[in-house]
Amino acid sequence: MSIVVKKIWHRDAYRIAVFFGYDSEKIRIVKTIGGKYSKTQSCWYLDYSADAYRELKKHFTDLSIENPKELQQTPSVTGNSRDLSPIAQSENQLDSLLANNPEHKVAVKPLAQQLRLILLDPIGKYWVFKMNYHYQISKSLLAIKGVYWNGNYKCYMVLRHPKVKEAVEALLETSPFFGEDYLSKEPNYKGEQIKITAHQEDTSWMEIHIPRIVAIHEKLKRFSMVRYSKVNQCYLLPAAPMVYEAVQLQMEPLEVLLLNALPKGYLQAKHLPNKKRLDLSATKQSMLDQVPAEGHEPLTKMLNTLLALNYSHSTMRSYAGAFIQFLRYFEFKNPESIAHQEIVAYLGSLMERGLSASSGHSMVNGLQFYYQQVLQLRGFEFKLPRPKKEKKLPTVLTMDECLRIFQMVDNPKHKLLLLVGYGAGLRVSEIVTLQWQDVLFDEHKIHIKNAKGKKDRMVMLPYSIVQSLKIYKDLYKGKHYVFEGQFAGEPYSTRSVQEVMREALKKSGLEKKATVHTLRHSFATHLLENGTDIRYIQQFLGHSSIKTTTVYTHLTKAAVDKIQSPLDRMVDLNNKKKLE
Structure with a gap:
């Protein structure tokens, strides 16, 4: 080529x-x-x-x-x-x-002209602007406290504060760029009304009729399940009590009046779309968007089979992603016409480029699934070479190192989410999706629901953080999720949790490369060092096989310290003889 x-x-x-x-x-x-x-x-x-x-x-x-x-x-x-x-x-x-x-010889243009800065209407407490991507400037922008990137609308959001304004304008070499409408001068929407009515075509939805105010539009557009009806010129949301409460919470700071014109009993919990269904639908569509028309047929068959077998959206993404890469390599030709040796050569080329063993296994699993489950070639012996997996020991922090990290976090919410992650041995996805109804204070347990592998489990709720959790609950007034995100009713993002950990690790001065998952490894290792039976640790971590948990037996410091090197023993014996 x-x-x-x-x-x-x-x-x-x-x-x-x-x-x-x-x-x-x-x-x-x-x-x-x-x-x-x-x-x-x-x-x-x-x-x-x-x-x-x-x-x-x-x-x-x-x-x-x-x-x-x-x-x-x-x-x-x-x-x-x-x-x-x-x-x-x-x-x-x-x-x-x-x-x-x-x-x-192109004349050097001003930076603002090169970046093609466009200032948009402010949204709530933020100024909003767009610009051409520039690696260094984009990186420096996001390093300024109060500046955020909105991935949905592809724009930067800048807190309407004098110091933030000064820092951003200095970086963009443009002053003045933003106005003087700081937070104290935020317009008041008191007196404006939002009318909520029944949706005639489908009673599982409700119509949200709003005034022509950008800030209110942006608030509603952030709802993950929202739709816009051009015919009725209104937003549509599921007619569920939880969604209605979320709308109230979002509009409360704007002092907008909600007029409820819904019939009695119209709001029902069953109208709320299943989160699993939404995740699967979104994953399926995002996978199909990655391939041209000629690749839709085989990929659709694979996605439909994955859905029929009740695979999770993360497994769908992994298998379909591997299959898409495979289709691209063979320029989207019919997979049934690809010879076995060609597939082996393809996998070999991937490993030759330095693909990790874990990624190699994912590729093999995706292809095995397609040929065996989708094409139903079970009678055909389809054995692919499996890359040998590297046996790597996970990074583990000592108890003192964990304590140093926790001491570096001042924000009570951030500190608590790290303490919960370490104290209960949770995955980062389990931390952010934890709900108050799953925290059993009286039993000192946490009920982890629908975790990895579609499994529920019970883990310990550390006594030392019970009081802190109760105080935190009274302070933050969260109704559903223990750790809510930027918008009411939405969970904290896993990326934000990892950022909290990165900052704490940086401040602590530790040289180890650690993530939130490292706290989970440390939890298991410290339990083992304390004499906890490995089968209990297996249950706490939610491992299907005891083999997965036994990796921590290689990491326990107490056990290693008891083993003496033969060289040390030889030296000790020699010294003993000299003394005699």
Whole structure:
């Protein structure tokens, strides 16, 4: 597959455009030499320089340049040609061209103009703006306290505070950019009304009629199950008591009046869509969006089979993701026509590129599932080579190191979620989805529901944090989730929990690489060191097999300290003889 290069004008400068079909190895190489992908141009691109072209030639021998006839002509230093011939003819000529040709001397534009800053209407307590992506500036923006990236709307949200405004405007080299409408000058929506009525077409939904106010629109658009009806010109939400309460909570800070025009008994819990159903539907659609039309048929068959066998959305994502990569490699040809040896060669090429054993197993599992479950080729012996799994010991913190990390966290909510994770040995997903109804204070237990492998289990609720949890509950007034996110009624994100752990680890000065899951490993190891039976630890962690839990027997410091090296014994005996 040849690589075509071309000179283009992109992001206010000339670039070397690199065109080739999907190839993960070529993508990896282009990234290593500084390449970026342009959705607008549908290609990868590099800076228009001799160094960039040399790097391309160094890594790819099959380069071809668009308009080859023009390359036969000797390029003129003063010419106005816009092809890539200077690069093709000589890198030295390109250096000269860039130095002397006025065409290539692009005037340095102000940063705001380069970033194409666009200020949008403020939403609640935030200013909102968009800009072209710039790695360093984007990274610096998010490092400013009070600046957030909204992935849904692809925009930055800046807290309306004088210090935040000053820091952002200094970084963007644009002042003034935001207005003076700080939080103290937030408009009051008192007197505005939202009318909630029954939905005639389907009684499992309710209609939310709102005034033409951007802040209220944005509040409703954040609901994960919301739909907009163009016919009725209103938002639709499930007609469930929990959803109605969530709308009340969201509108309360805006002082907007809710007019409930629903018939008596219209709100019912059964109208609330099942979260599992929503997750599965979203996963299925996101997988289908990743492949062109010719790949839909085999992928749809696989997804439907996964759904029929009641696999979780995370397993769907893993298996389907592996299958999509497989289809791309063979350019979406019919999987039934691909020979066994071709598949083995494909897996071998992945491992050759440095794919981990765990990822290799996922690839094999996805392909085994398709050929055995979807195509029903059970009579056909389809044995794929399994990559040998690396036996890595998990990182474990000592009790003193855990204490140092907890002491670095000042925010009571952040400290408590880390304490719960360590004290009960929870996964990060179990921390964020923990609900108050599952915390059994009287029994000093926590009921973990529908965890990994669709299993429930009971874990300990540490006595030392019971009082703190009760105080926290009174302070934060959460109705459902123990650790609520930025918006009422929504769980805390796993990414935020990991960020809390990263900050605490950084402040503690520890050199170990640790995550929230490291606290779970530490919980198991410390229990084992304290003499707890390994089968109890297996139940606490929710492991299906005792083999998974036995890894912690290699990590217990107390057990290792009791074992003496034969060298130490030899030295001790020798010293003893000398004394005699």
